Amino acid sequence: MRCPECQIAVAGGTTCPACHQPVPERETFGGQGAYYLRVLLGVSAVVVALFFTLSILGWGWGRTVYRFTVSQWRWLYLALIALPIGIGIYNWVEMHNDEITVTDEYIERRSRWGVQRLAWRDVKGFHSHSIVPRRSWLWRTFAVKRWLSREYLMWHLPWQSYELVGPPDAKGGDLVILLEPGTIDEFPWLLSLINERIGEPEEG
Numbered sequence: 001m002r003c004p005e006c007q008i009a010v011a012g013g014t015t016c017p018a019c020h021q022p023v024p025e026r027e028t029f030g031g032q033g034a035y036y037l038r039v040l041l042g043v044s045a046v047v048v049a050l051f052f053t054l055s056i057l058g059w060g061w062g063r064t065v066y067r068f069t070v071s072q073w074r075w076l077y078l079a080l081i082a083l084p085i086g087i088g089i090y091n092w093v094e095m096h097n098d099e100i101t102v103t104d105e106y107i108e109r110r111s112r113w114g115v116q117r118l119a120w121r122d123v124k125g126f127h128s129h130s131i132v133p134r135r136s137w138l139w140r141t142f143a144v145k146r147w148l149s150r151e152y153l154m155w156h157l158p159w160q161s162y163e164l165v166g167p168p169d170a171k172g173g174d175l176v177i178l179l180e181p182g183t184i185d186e187f188p189w190l191l192s193l194i195n196e197r198i199g200e201p202e203e204g
């Protein structure tokens with residue numbers, strides 16, 4: 001593991017020789033689904049508030065509600081309100097169970113697809129990929145996630161995803177743990193713990 005203060009390698013569960021702080025035996029990283037849901041519900045609430053404030057200033061409440069129901073724009077308004085909520089719920093469903101655990105021996109991902117555990121000594125490859133092609137649906141939803149992610153405000157994350165490749169699993173395919181910035185809490189710290197164990201990723 002690594003001392004969060006001094007950024008030096010320290011065995012998990014022991015005390016850092018430099019700052020004498022205890023270094024945890026394991027670190028756990030959650031998904032950011034609940035965070036996106038809150039942000040997007042906030043976006044919807046702002047749209048609703050703006051719409052009604054602007055309307056009330058002009059027409060009064062009763063007339064506003066009436067005009068809204070007859071307005072040809074009502075579907076647009078409803079979409080503006082419902083879309084963020086929908087995306088938020090989708091992200092939450094996708095990510096709320098995600099959890100990554102790192103120890104000196106292994107990295108483990110729990111998600112709705114099950115549990116993947118990969119011992120560091122079994123890692124066959126560690127790759128980084130640019131998030132391309134830029135016009136793909138994946139890229140666009142990813143761009144939104146990245147922009148919304150807390151990390152973006154504090155660290156400038158690379159436009160890269162990371163892939164840890166392990167030995168073949170029971171089904172015969174390689175075990176692959178995919179890590180995308182913007183979907184996991186404290187992504188830079190997670191990356192630095194991985195670098196500590198297996199070094200820098202290969203590009204491509």
Ligand SMILES: [Zn+2]
Binds near residue numbers: 004007017019021
């Ligand atoms: Zn320290």
